[in-house]
Every structure is written in C-alpha cells, then in structure tokens.
Amino acid sequence: MVAENSTPHLHSAVEPKQTFRRALDMSSRAAMPSLFIMFSAILLSAPFGIPGQAQLQFGIAMCTVWFWAHSRPRSMPALAVFLCGLVVEIFSFGPPGTVLLSLLVIYGVAHHWRYGLSRLGFLMGWLIFSIFAVLASFFQWSLVCLHAVALLSPAPGLFQAALTIGIYPSLTALFVWGRRTFANPDQA
Amino acid sequence: MLSIHARQVLAKAILPLLILLAVGLVLLGLVRRPAVDGVRLMATDFMAPAYHGLVWPQERVAVWLTDLRGATDLAKENSRLREENRALRHWYDVAVALAAENGRLKNSLHWIPQTVPQYVTGRVTRDDGGPYSRAVLLDVGSGHQVRIGDVALDAAGLLGRVTEVGPHTVRVLMINDDASRIPVTLASSHGDAIMAGDDTAAPRLIFYPQDHHPVEGERVETRGQSTMPAGLPVGTVHYSAPNRPVVVPDADLDRLDIVRVFDYGDDDSQAPDAPGRVRVKKLPQNPLTGPLPFSWLPNLPDMPGRGGQ
Known part of the structure; x- marks a missing residue:
C-alpha cells in the first residue's frame, strides 16, 4: 500500500467535470508543499530577530521534502524540490548549493524507499530522517570549514540538526492533516 | 509527444541530472563565491520593501509595549x-x-x-547570519559610495566592516563573526591586541602583550590600520574565565536597526625611509683589478678571504 492513494470514496466511476477552475484548484493543492517551503524560506529571511531563524529555514525545507516525497510524490516532484532548494539558497547566506544538494539527496532517499517507509511506522521513519538531517548538517559544516579554511565549531550545525529533528513531529501532524484536506488534489 | 518509454527514461534521469546541477552550484560557490552572493544581494534588494512590511507589525508592537511599560x-x-x-x-x-x-x-x-569621513545611514534589511556567520544586510539606497572595508557603527560603537556591496544593499560582517579580526588598542594599559570574533556575543582578545594583560573594565578602541581609523569605541574588557579576556561590545549586536557606514578613505600615508634602511652603495665586486704593483711575485694559490671571490 502506498500512502499516495487517496480516500476510497473519492474513486467513484463518476468524476467531476474537468473545468479550468478545478484544474487550477487541483494544481494549487498539489503545489501546496512547494509553496509552503518557498513561503517559509522568504518569511524566515526577514529580520524578525527570532533565534534560529536560518536553522528553521533548513529544517522546514528538509521535513517538508522528506514527508511529501514518501507520502505523496505527485505533490513533490524532483523539479519542484530543485526550485524550492534554489529559493532557499537565494534567501540564505550559507555556502552555496549545500541546502539544494541536501534536499535532492533526501528526496531521492525518501522517494526510492517510499514503499518501505510507509510500512515502517512513524518512529522508524523519524529515526532514518534524523540520520539524514545530521549528515546534511555535517556536510554543510564541512563546506563552511572549507570556505573559511579553518576548523569551526560544529555546535551551530548540531543545533540545526537538533532543530530539524525536533520540528519533524509537529510538521508531520500538520502535513497529515493537509494531505487529507487543503493539500489533497482529489478534493478539488 | 514523448513515448511512454522516453518519459520513463526522463523520469529516471531527472534526479541525477538535478543532483549534478546542485554539485555544480557547490563547486561554483567554492570557486566564484562573490557571483553567488551577488545574486543573493539582488534578491534582497528586490525584497527590501516586503521585509519592511513584514517587520512593521513587530516594530509597532515593540513600541506599544515600551509605551505601556512606561505608562504603568x-x-x-x-x-x-x-x-x-x-x-x-x-x-x-x-x-x-x-x-x-x-x-x-x-x-x-x-x-x-583630520578629514571628516563620509557616511551613509541605512536600515537593517535582514539578519544575514545563517548558522555559521554573523552578518547583516543594510539598505543604503541607490547611488551610494560605500566600498568594501568601510566601517559600520551604530549609535554606541563599532559594529563591523562592509564585505559585499550591491546596488542598494551592503553586507556588514559583524565583529563577533568567526572570520572577523580587528586590531584594537587597550585604553588604560596601552597594549595592542587583536579582537577575534568567535560567534558568541563577546569577541575574544588575542595576541596581547604577555607583560601587559588587559585590565578588567578598561576601554577598547580601534587601532588605526588601513581603512580603520584609530580611536573608534569598541567596548570594554571583561574576563569570562581566567586568562580569557573578551570584549563586551558597546554596540547592541542583537537588536540592530539604524546603522551608519563610514568611509574613512585609504590610509595611503607612506612612512619615510628610516636611517637604518637607507640603501648602502655596494662596494665594487673586485676592488683589486688591474696589475698589482708587485707583479713580479709568483701566482698565489686561492685562499679564503681574498677579494673578488
């Protein structure tokens, strides 16, 4: 069973008429995860002075891509991940390309293992995601060290990984609700 | 229209292709970082009005809270x-x-x-730190004359130096960034030191004279070097641990709003030649050229110490 299957009562023989408005509604619902990443990346680049803003940008993008890539890949195609990654890259000032590459790698993993992940359950999925969040933060840290030609403290990277892992359950709850309601193209 | 087989091949090839592009961006960042940062500055220029709109409610609420606290x-x-x-x-x-x-x-x-420095005043567009750096972007308007290396100050003291310049926006690397090294002078003990940022609120003091340790509470000022003038207020010395002097900055690094960027010009003053460095005319390589007056002597073997060797 793949989680991208929609609710059974919507698979009736009688389909609603495909109008322009419905097509627009469906595509906006399908684009909801990507728009969420872009909107939060732009919003979190504003000078609110909230601690961990930059780390949240990375964390939200990682969690969103991971969830939708294995839960409903149609709502998160590879090209959308690339565009989201570019937006996050433009609105952050880390070493170029690290967030984009991390998002694509985590997308590849989640998409490739989506059948296995849907059987594993939440806790196991969270654990696997945590490993990749730590690896992505480590990769970012090593590139920052390479840019600076110095061994910098890994504490910010660890904080970023911890924040990414920590926000995953609450974001998953939001996405599970969204998958049934506002981000479900079948309900258009 | 593509066939089903072609579409399947394309679907399988697209992710590796995008990963290759991402690796290309990583390499571009390593080789041509200013080009990538230029695109980011342009995006910030474009978004500057939106940022002001986004933080406006927060600023209003902060003002109301201050008023309310005063009124109570x-x-x-x-x-x-x-x-x-x-x-x-x-x-x-x-x-x-x-x-x-x-x-x-x-x-x-x-x-x-001394010449009066030129300056522009700008509002902080966004905190541009990221996990590993401490920097802010300033909106200084179009037609500015800000250059890389100019000094940024807030109302109280030194804030940092300009590292990137865009059409409307400049990036200021703050004094507590890990890459920041500022030559400073300690006002009371008259010792020189380097203030090194370490991503904490208080930058460390390093390379101070071992016989003149910084004194707790003494003023720290900039030491004149390159585009950095002498005597700008930086902060005060504080010992966070034994033998670990740090500088508590005068500038409020956490809540930045209005920042001034000063252009003190290049320090192109050349020191005159010191007496010890006057070029000495070289002696001729072979002072004893020509026939010696006592050429009747037989040829001597080569010995150390003979001229012209």
Whole structure:
C-alpha cells in the first residue's frame, strides 16, 4: 500500500467535470508543499530577530521534502524540490548549493524507499530522517570549514540538526492533516 | 509527444541530472563565491520593501509595549529620567569644557585636523547570519559610495566592516563573526591586541602583550590600520574565565536597526625611509683589478678571504 492513494470514496466511476477552475484548484493543492517551503524560506529571511531563524529555514525545507516525497510524490516532484532548494539558497547566506544538494539527496532517499517507509511506522521513519538531517548538517559544516579554511565549531550545525529533528513531529501532524484536506488534489 | 518509454527514461534521469546541477552550484560557490552572493544581494534588494512590511507589525508592537511599560510606572520613570537628565547635564558641561580645552591645546600644538569621513545611514534589511556567520544586510539606497572595508557603527560603537556591496544593499560582517579580526588598542594599559570574533556575543582578545594583560573594565578602541581609523569605541574588557579576556561590545549586536557606514578613505600615508634602511652603495665586486704593483711575485694559490671571490 502506498500512502499516495487517496480516500476510497473519492474513486467513484463518476468524476467531476474537468473545468479550468478545478484544474487550477487541483494544481494549487498539489503545489501546496512547494509553496509552503518557498513561503517559509522568504518569511524566515526577514529580520524578525527570532533565534534560529536560518536553522528553521533548513529544517522546514528538509521535513517538508522528506514527508511529501514518501507520502505523496505527485505533490513533490524532483523539479519542484530543485526550485524550492534554489529559493532557499537565494534567501540564505550559507555556502552555496549545500541546502539544494541536501534536499535532492533526501528526496531521492525518501522517494526510492517510499514503499518501505510507509510500512515502517512513524518512529522508524523519524529515526532514518534524523540520520539524514545530521549528515546534511555535517556536510554543510564541512563546506563552511572549507570556505573559511579553518576548523569551526560544529555546535551551530548540531543545533540545526537538533532543530530539524525536533520540528519533524509537529510538521508531520500538520502535513497529515493537509494531505487529507487543503493539500489533497482529489478534493478539488 | 514523448513515448511512454522516453518519459520513463526522463523520469529516471531527472534526479541525477538535478543532483549534478546542485554539485555544480557547490563547486561554483567554492570557486566564484562573490557571483553567488551577488545574486543573493539582488534578491534582497528586490525584497527590501516586503521585509519592511513584514517587520512593521513587530516594530509597532515593540513600541506599544515600551509605551505601556512606561505608562504603568510613570512616576518612577519620571524621577529616573529627571535624575539621568541632571547627570547628563553635568557631563555636558564637562564635555564642553574639555572640548574647549582640547581646541586650545590643539591650536597651540599646530595640530593638523583630520578629514571628516563620509557616511551613509541605512536600515537593517535582514539578519544575514545563517548558522555559521554573523552578518547583516543594510539598505543604503541607490547611488551610494560605500566600498568594501568601510566601517559600520551604530549609535554606541563599532559594529563591523562592509564585505559585499550591491546596488542598494551592503553586507556588514559583524565583529563577533568567526572570520572577523580587528586590531584594537587597550585604553588604560596601552597594549595592542587583536579582537577575534568567535560567534558568541563577546569577541575574544588575542595576541596581547604577555607583560601587559588587559585590565578588567578598561576601554577598547580601534587601532588605526588601513581603512580603520584609530580611536573608534569598541567596548570594554571583561574576563569570562581566567586568562580569557573578551570584549563586551558597546554596540547592541542583537537588536540592530539604524546603522551608519563610514568611509574613512585609504590610509595611503607612506612612512619615510628610516636611517637604518637607507640603501648602502655596494662596494665594487673586485676592488683589486688591474696589475698589482708587485707583479713580479709568483701566482698565489686561492685562499679564503681574498677579494673578488
């Protein structure tokens, strides 16, 4: 069973008429995860002075891509991940390309293992995601060290990984609700 | 229209292709970082009005809260301000007297006045730190003359230096960034040191003279070097641990709003040649050329110490 299957009562023989408005509604619902990443990346680049803003940008993008890539890949195609990654890259000032590459790698993993992940359950999925969040933060840290030609403290990277892992359950709850309601193209 | 087989091949190839592009961006960042940062500055230029709109409610709420806090304790606040005003009045008189005395002394010493630096004032568009750096972006408007290396100050003290310049926006690397190294002078002990940022609120003092350790609470000022003038207020010395002096900055690094960027110009003054460095005319390589007056002697073997070797 793949989680991208929609609710059974919507698979009736009688389909609603495909109008322009419905097509627009469906595509906006399908684009909801990507728009969420872009909107939060732009919003979190504003000078609110909230601690961990930059780390949240990375964390939200990682969690969103991971969830939708294995839960409903149609709502998160590879090209959308690339565009989201570019937006996050433009609105952050880390070493170029690290967030984009991390998002694509985590997308590849989640998409490739989506059948296995849907059987594993939440806790196991969270654990696997945590490993990749730590690896992505480590990769970012090593590139920052390479840019600076110095061994910098890994504490910010660890904080970023911890924040990414920590926000995953609450974001998953939001996405599970969204998958049934506002981000479900079948309900258009 | 593509066939089903072609579409399947394309679907399988697209992710590796995008990963290759991402690796290309990583390599571009390593080789041509300014190009990537230029695109980011352009995006910030474009988004600057939106950022102002986004933080406007937050700023209003902060102002209301301050007003509300003042209104709840009006009498106490009033007496505190009256006391502060009295103290400031005293310091104003002292400052006026000192300025007059300073003017007289400079006049009698034929002091050469320093040029007045050019400056622009800008609002912080966004905190541009990221996990590993401490930097802010300033909106300084179009047609500015800000250059890389210019000095940024807030109302209280030194904030950092300009590292990137865009059409409307400049990036200021703050003094507590890990890459920041500022030459400073300690006001009381007259020692020189380097203030090194370490991503914490208080940058460390390193390379100070071992026989003149920084004194707790003494003032720290910039030491004149390159585009950085001498005597800009930086902060005060504090020992966070034994043998670990740090500088508590005067500038409020956490809540930045209005920042001024000063152009002090290049320090192109050349030191005159010191007496010890005057070029000495070289002696001729072979002072004893030509036939010796006692050429009747037989040829001597080569010995150390003979000229012309």
